[in-house]
Amino acid sequence: MLKKILITLIALGVVLGVVLGIKVLQIKKLKDSGGNFQQPPEFVTSSTITEDSWKQTLNAIGSLAAYQGVTVSTEVAGKVTGIHFESGEAVDKGRLLLELDTSTEAAQLAAAEANAQLATINLERAKRLRQSNTVAEAELDSAEANSLSAAAQVENLNALIAKKRIKVPFTGRLGIRQVDLGQFINNGDPVVSLQSLDPIYVDFSLPQKDVALLQTGMHLEIVVDSFPGNVFSGKLTAINPEITVSTRTISLRGTLDNPEGKLLPGMFAQVSVVLPVELPKKIVPSTAIVYASYGDSIFVINEKDGQMIVDQRFVQIGEARGDYVSIVSDLEVGSKIVSTGAFKLRQGMRVELNNDLGTNPSIDPKLEDS
Numbered sequence: 001m002l003k004k005i006l007i008t009l010i011a012l013g014v015v016l017g018v019v020l021g022i023k024v025l026q027i028k029k030l031k032d033s034g035g036n037f038q039q040p041p042e043f044v045t046s047s048t049i050t051e052d053s054w055k056q057t058l059n060a061i062g063s064l065a066a067y068q069g070v071t072v073s074t075e076v077a078g079k080v081t082g083i084h085f086e087s088g089e090a091v092d093k094g095r096l097l098l099e100l101d102t103s104t105e106a107a108q109l110a111a112a113e114a115n116a117q118l119a120t121i122n123l124e125r126a127k128r129l130r131q132s133n134t135v136a137e138a139e140l141d142s143a144e145a146n147s148l149s150a151a152a153q154v155e156n157l158n159a160l161i162a163k164k165r166i167k168v169p170f171t172g173r174l175g176i177r178q179v180d181l182g183q184f185i186n187n188g189d190p191v192v193s194l195q196s197l198d199p200i201y202v203d204f205s206l207p208q209k210d211v212a213l214l215q216t217g218m219h220l221e222i223v224v225d226s227f228p229g230n231v232f233s234g235k236l237t238a239i240n241p242e243i244t245v246s247t248r249t250i251s252l253r254g255t256l257d258n259p260e261g262k263l264l265p266g267m268f269a270q271v272s273v274v275l276p277v278e279l280p281k282k283i284v285p286s287t288a289i290v291y292a293s294y295g296d297s298i299f300v301i302n303e304k305d306g307q308m309i310v311d312q313r314f315v316q317i318g319e320a321r322g323d324y325v326s327i328v329s330d331l332e333v334g335s336k337i338v339s340t341g342a343f344k345l346r347q348g349m350r351v352e353l354n355n356d357l358g359t360n361p362s363i364d365p366k367l368e369d370s
Contacts, residue, residue, distance in 0.1 A: 044351045204251075
């Protein structure tokens with residue numbers, strides 16, 4: 001029994017020795033080959049640093065405002081007897097919008113006109129009698145005063161009746177009606193909003209450091225979220241003569257045509273003031289930039305011994321346009337750079353190019369219908 005145990009132990013020892021020997025040989029082989037190991041190249045796409053002249057702009061956030069805009073209301077109280085418009089309707093200046101009850105004023109006007117007619121007759125009689133010295137001059141003066149007072153009363157009632165016939169103060173588009181037939185309204189109660197939309201204003205502000213660059217007549221480009229891809233053009237028409245102390249900004253107003261009425265007061269707008277000077281800039285696709293807290297960089301592709309090696313170069317990022325960004329760097333225009341895949345690279349790594357996998361960057365990208 002003891003002999004069998006010894007034989008078993010010897011056999012296990014031989015097996016373990018063989019296994020350990022094999023592992024030692026494998027480890028030695030790996031160590032010997034480790035000095036010659038090279039990491040396989042990374043597949044990337046390439047582009048070049050190009051130069052382009054970009055329009056210089058001052059950008060701001062603004063809001064659209066009506067060229068003329070009011071909430072139509074009444075000057076006098078009364079019951080609504082006639083409504084002559086529909087909500088959202090386009091109307092011309094002078095058109096009748098609303099009528100209030102004028103039955104009381106009409107009756108008073110008839111009496112006032114009769115009194116005015118009598119006063120006129122009495123005045124004419126007093127003039128004839130005065131010519132023959134039949135009446136005193138004081139009676140003539142009294143007749144003239146009575147005539148003027150009666151005429152003024154007629155004019156007062158006519159004005160009151162006119163105020164109960166509300167008309168359009170300027171050409172524009174109406175909002176939603178806020179009164180109903182038969183409703184009693186007080187003076188100052190809103191009737192309907194009226195906005196003149198063509199042309200239309202855009203109000204915005206810029207930091208005080210930009211004041212020296214501004215002058216009226218400058219071209220404006222306006223973009224609103226409601227119409228993506230559309231750029232509306234206008235002119236800078238007003239510059240506030242003072243700086244807002246709380247924000248150290250200057251208030252500006254632009255005017256733009258709005259013949260189709262697409263732009264509405266209150267819309268949020270992105271405003272660009274186009275400066276008259278265009279400066280050349282070095283630009284690269286935005287996907288080529290590796291952003292980091294210690295500095296932004298790009299990878300330049302250099303050929304060495306038949307292989308493509310990347311060199312990481314730090315750059316200063318400038319303005320962005322579409323899929324491109326401008327950079328400030330001593331790199332020359334035409335230098336080959338990594339356009340996509342830069343996030344997985346390190347200094348001195350080998351790369352292989354496969355531009356079939358890349359994108360097509362554009363200064364003015366358009367969203368395709370899906």
